[in-house]
Amino acid sequence: MTERELWERYQRHLCVVPSVGLSLDISRMNFGADFLDGMRARTDAAFQAMDALEKGAIANPDEKRRVGHYWLRAPELSPEPELKTAITDMQASVEAFARDVHAGKVKPAKAARFTQVLLVGIGGSALGPQLVADALGSHRDAMQVHFLDNTDPDGMDRTLGALGERLAETLTVVISKSGGTKETRNGMLETERAYQQRGLDFGAHAVAVTGDGSELDQYAKQHHWLRTFPMWDWVGGRTSIMSAVGLVPARLQGLDVDGFLAGAKDMDAATRERDVAKNPAALLALMWFHAGGGRGQKDMVILPYKDRLMLMSKYLQQLVMESLGKELSLDGQVVNQGIAVYGNKGSTDQHAYVQQLREGVNNFFVTFVEVLKDRDGKSMAVEGDNTSGDYLLGFFLGTRRALFEKGRESMTLTVQDVSARTVGALIALYERAVGLYASLVNINAYHQPGVEAGKKAAGRVLELQGKLLSKLKAAKAEARSADQLAQDIGAPDEAETVFKLLEHLSANGDHGVKRSGGQRPAEARFQAG
Numbered sequence: 001m002t003e004r005e006l007w008e009r010y011q012r013h014l015c016v017v018p019s020v021g022l023s024l025d026i027s028r029m030n031f032g033a034d035f036l037d038g039m040r041a042r043t044d045a046a047f048q049a050m051d052a053l054e055k056g057a058i059a060n061p062d063e064k065r066r067v068g069h070y071w072l073r074a075p076e077l078s079p080e081p082e083l084k085t086a087i088t089d090m091q092a093s094v095e096a097f098a099r100d101v102h103a104g105k106v107k108p109a110k111a112a113r114f115t116q117v118l119l120v121g122i123g124g125s126a127l128g129p130q131l132v133a134d135a136l137g138s139h140r141d142a143m144q145v146h147f148l149d150n151t152d153p154d155g156m157d158r159t160l161g162a163l164g165e166r167l168a169e170t171l172t173v174v175i176s177k178s179g180g181t182k183e184t185r186n187g188m189l190e191t192e193r194a195y196q197q198r199g200l201d202f203g204a205h206a207v208a209v210t211g212d213g214s215e216l217d218q219y220a221k222q223h224h225w226l227r228t229f230p231m232w233d234w235v236g237g238r239t240s241i242m243s244a245v246g247l248v249p250a251r252l253q254g255l256d257v258d259g260f261l262a263g264a265k266d267m268d269a270a271t272r273e274r275d276v277a278k279n280p281a282a283l284l285a286l287m288w289f290h291a292g293g294g295r296g297q298k299d300m301v302i303l304p305y306k307d308r309l310m311l312m313s314k315y316l317q318q319l320v321m322e323s324l325g326k327e328l329s330l331d332g333q334v335v336n337q338g339i340a341v342y343g344n345k346g347s348t349d350q351h352a353y354v355q356q357l358r359e360g361v362n363n364f365f366v367t368f369v370e371v372l373k374d375r376d377g378k379s380m381a382v383e384g385d386n387t388s389g390d391y392l393l394g395f396f397l398g399t400r401r402a403l404f405e406k407g408r409e410s411m412t413l414t415v416q417d418v419s420a421r422t423v424g425a426l427i428a429l430y431e432r433a434v435g436l437y438a439s440l441v442n443i444n445a446y447h448q449p450g451v452e453a454g455k456k457a458a459g460r461v462l463e464l465q466g467k468l469l470s471k472l473k474a475a476k477a478e479a480r481s482a483d484q485l486a487q488d489i490g491a492p493d494e495a496e497t498v499f500k501l502l503e504h505l506s507a508n509g510d511h512g513v514k515r516s517g518g519q520r521p522a523e524a525r526f527q528a529g
């Protein structure tokens with residue numbers, strides 16, 4: 001294709017959404033002239049399914065749940081008045097609470113004001129707040145936000161240690177829809193102890209976001225936490241950023257929540273458009289289908305040319321992969337669907353994996369995200385008349401061209417700026433694209449059975465550890481191999497897991513397990529010290 005033909009193709013296929021200042025360019029995807037028409041029947045069915053979902057149908061059949069994240073930015077579209085009231089009440093109470101915190105009406109016992117937020121959550125209960133805080137935050141925010149999103153003890157020490165004395169002015173927000181997620185429970189308990197060690201009452205510094213009656217809800221009530229904000233079963237974790245999950249930290253941070261919700265609402269309106277050429281969510285879903293043959297054969301590389309959007313790929317990794325990575329179709333057939341997502345930011349990635357994108361295995365398509373506004377205020381010239389921002393654009397266009405020359409497909413999303421409106425719109429765009437794509441490939445995007453399997457298996461490992469520790473204590477000083485101990489606890493087939501447990505136990509002083517003998521599994525001996 002000549003440059004001239006490409007320019008024509010660009011103009012023909014450019015999808016512009018003036019209401020949110022966003023455009024999607026699909027000209028560098030190699031779909032044929034009849035592709036969009038050929039997909040018309042499937043696309044219409046996807047629109048119908050989305051329409052039913054928005055009207056309150058059970059769109060998550062396995063869990064028999066409705067899927068209501070679109071109502072969070074347009075409560076008037078809720079299928080029942082009670083839901084609308086629940087959403088608007090939540091929004092008003094979050095706003096009022098943040099106002100009281102900022103004004104010092106809700107204040108810690110041993111400091112004048114809360115200045116820090118510590119968010120404890122994982123997956124959908126952390127990734128959205130992390131993206132929003134990083135994309136929109138600055139040192140001028142009303143409060144600074146920190147995160148505990150794992151059960152890694154050293155990770156917790158690092159975050160809590162960095163807060164140090166400031167724990168006295170830290171408001172901890174524990175977020176868990178289910179209220180029973182172990183990583184979050186552990187982070188909460190360790191945080192509680194950190195407060196206690198400084199003579200601070202955790203409850204007077206803690207807020208929960210969780211489902212009514214959950215384990216976390218009960219804990220918060222028993223320990224007289226400051227507040228609990230609701231989460232509902234009709235909002236999925238990975239699409240919960242516009243529920244209290246995202247609004248509580250964003251309001252506390254002092255971000256433009258109204259703009260964020262408005263951007264998403266405007267994008268929703270634009271992506272209900274049935275004319276595919278004018279609908280960027282439908283085009284994204286169709287390009288994913290084209291690129292991967294409807295089987296996810298190509299990975300989605302997200303390359304935003306803006307530091308503030310670096311977490312976009314991490315956020316989309318959960319949204320896309322937890323939604324689309326499914327073994328079974330809606331009809332129960334084994335389909336093993338999914339699309340792998342990765343990326344960081346340009347032009348930084350140019351100096352890392354882009355080498356492979358241009359010359360290596362052609363198993364991906366890139367989505368470039370271009371932000372027109374360089375910065376607040378003017379830029380200095382760094383070379384001739386050129387600014388740093390001119391260079392960023394140059395590197396983006398250069399990389400895109402270099403990939404195209406080698407037959408590597410890409411799309412480009414262009415936005416005006418990284419404002420709250422834009423971030424809200426981008427999230428809404430991808431939420432709908434994921435929902436539409438799920439319909440195109442006939443899967444349930446709103447459950448995550450695979451994750452549950454891992455959680456159950458982890459539970460069994462900890463059960464095994466319990467048995468192992470009892471045995472080691474009973475056997476006292478007798479040093480035994482992993483194989484012998486696996487026999488002892490009646491789990492001979494679990495010798496490898498037992499060895500891994502013993503290796504970990506003996507590397508840490510918590511349970512008094514000692515290791516002797518050689519380095520190889522068969523030579524190692526373990527005993528209770």
Ligand SMILES: O=P(O)(O)OC[C@H]1O[C@](O)(CO)[C@@H](O)[C@@H]1O
Nearest residue numbers: 123124125176177178181237451
């Ligand atoms: O908010 P919760 O219930 O703690 O769950 C956290 C995350 O865990 C998952 O269920 C996966 O394990 C995600 O879907 C969810 O966002």
